[in-house]
Amino acid sequence: MDLHSGLPYWIVRNSLLDYYHPLENDLTTDIAIIGSGITGALMAHELCRAGIECCIIDKRSIATGSSAASTALLQYEIDVPLYRMAGIIGEKNAETAYHACLQSITDIKKVLEETGVDAGYEQLPSLFYASSPADNKLLEQEYEMRRKHKLPVSLLKKKEAKERFNVETPGNALVNETSAQIDAYRAATGLLTYHIKENGLKVFTHTDIKECTxxxxGCIMTTDKGYKIKCGYAIIATGFEAGQFLPKVIMDLTSTYALISHPVAPEYLWPTHCLIWETADPYLYIRTTDGNRIIIGGEDEKFSDPQRRDSLLRNKTHILEKKFRKLLPNIPFKTEMAWCGTFSTTKDGLPFIGNWPDKKRIFFDLGYGGNGITFSMIGAQIICHMLQGIKDERSSVFGYKRIEKYW
Ligand SMILES: Cc1cc2nc3c(=O)[nH]c(=O)nc-3n(C[C@H](O)[C@H](O)[C@H](O)COP(=O)(O)OP(=O)(O)OC[C@H]3O[C@@H](n4cnc5c(N)ncnc54)[C@H](O)[C@@H]3O)c2cc1C
Known part of the structure; x- marks a missing residue:
């Protein structure tokens, strides 16, 4: 599958990692992780930290799948609002999911600190605004629900949002101070480089896994060149390409668009450089970079055909620019580059982490949804706990048993 078009900003900024080690013989290992994106990298980190032998196999260059295209906002706020998620999976489970995401933002910071990986992690407020005055009621409902479950949040009137952030929101807004942003490509390549050096992690690139049985x-994987990988456990961290290993379709693939501006003089940027997003579906979202560029994303379309997706890029770029100018009219914004990506959503907004019900030796670590990166952190911890026999209360909330219920 073509996961994104052209070169997303992060690869241009950081360059490709010239690490080329295709698997050229049969291999035996305790654990084989398929996928070297942010999910595979965090998974390898947790396993190396626990002293569990593992290796990574990827058909591309390291982390050049969706992680390279990601706009990488880290939020505890999930695409499905808490009050609505509570109606789908129950209030207790929804609360667990939201608190797990909140914790995950701090945990990602800790991982980067303990490995010394500079992935541009920056803690920032997040502004979630009502896309129309009619959505103020939804925001209030969401505010009450989050307060009830002790999540950090405050409710701002439209006028207060303007005073505090200089953003022309159409309605009121929710704010929290506990969000963050990173460069997911730099995080994944940095973590893998660290563990290759410090823990002898083996990474095989340009090696396509055709089968995992x-x-x-244990499990046996077969590569495109016919080599066999024999492992005790397999972890599928193949992102939106996991369909080939799954017995059933569990996600809807969509197309999404992102662009990045020329650097902007700091005095033009909005106070605090908070992350910005809205109640509309699909939603517009905005962040800055450490080089004072602005990233805008959104305009999702409910199809994944790469040709059709890419043909809309110019038009989608204009729409995103227009929406940005309406919200932040005083910023001199000029697009530097734009790209499209494939994305995936699930019915309850949550990822799929753990074993498929009748498969004990194959774990799926699939961080589907707008919080893919925070879900990757949670997935790495849960699967590492499962392998160690440690009980993790999050596993039932994110696990595959719910497929029988909702799919
Ligand atoms: C435009 C865009 C914006 C986004 N914004 C955000 C955001 O703001 N916040 C957020 O949290 N998330 C966001 N996401 C989602 C997030 O980027 C993804 O959830 C995350 O990057 C997925 O990481 P991954 O490692 O699971 O997948 P990937 O990065 O795609 O890595 C999977 C790897 O598996 C490899 N692979 C696949 N099949 C095989 C095979 N058969 N054999 C060998 N290797 C294989 C691929 O080559 C790939 O390198 C965004 C995504 C996009 C596209």
Whole structure:
């Protein structure tokens, strides 16, 4: 699958990692992770930290799938609002999911600190505004629900949002101070480089796994060149390309668009450089970079055909620019580059983490949804706990058993 068009900003800024090690023989290992994006990198980090032997296999250059295209906002706020998620999966489970995302933002920071990986992590407020005055009621409902479950949040009137952030929101807004942003490509490549050096992690690039079969005591994978990888456990961290390993379709693939501006003089940027997003579906979202550029994303379309997706890029770029100018009219904004990506949503807004019900040796670490990166952190922890026999209360909320219920 073509996960994104052209070169997303992060690859241009950081350059490709010239690490080329295709698997050229059969291999035996305790755990084989398929996928070297942010999910595979965090998974390898948790396993290396726990002293569990593992290796990574990827068909592309390291982290050049969706992680390179990601706009990488880290938020505890999930695409499905808490009050609505509570109606789908129950209030207790929804509360667990939201608190897990909140914790994950701090945990990602800790991982980067303990490995010394500079991935541009920056803690920032997040402004979630009503896309029309009619959505103020939804915001109030969401505000009450988040307060009830002790999530950090305050409710601002439209006028207060303008005073505090200089943003022309159409309605009121929710604010929290606990969000963050990173460069997911730099995080994944940095973490893998660290563990290759410090823990002898083996990474095989340009090696396509064609098959992964469970046996009585492990799994056998077959590569495109016909080599066999024998492992105790397999972890599928293949992002939006996981369909080939799944017995059933569990996600809807969509297309999404992002662009980045020329650097802007700091005095033009809005106070605090908060993350900005809205109640509309699909939603517009905005962040800055450490080089004072502005990233805008959104305009999702409910199809994944790469040709059709890419043909809309110019038009989508104009729409995103127009929406930005309405919200922040005083910023001299000029697009530097734009790209499209494939994205995935699930019915309850949550990822799929754990074993498929009848597969004990294959774990799926699939961070689907707008919070893919925070979900990747949670997935790495849950799967590492499962492998160690440690109980993790999050596993049932994000697990595959719910497929029987909702799919
Ligand atoms: C435009 C855009 C904006 C986004 N914005 C945000 C955001 O603001 N916040 C957020 O949290 N998330 C966001 N996301 C989602 C987030 O980027 C993804 O959830 C995350 O990057 C997925 O990481 P991954 O490692 O699971 O997948 P990937 O980065 O795609 O890595 C999977 C890897 O598996 C490899 N692979 C696949 N199949 C095989 C195979 N058969 N054999 C060998 N290797 C294989 C691929 O080559 C790939 O490198 C965004 C995504 C896009 C596209």
């Amino acid at each position: 469970e046996t009585s005591d």
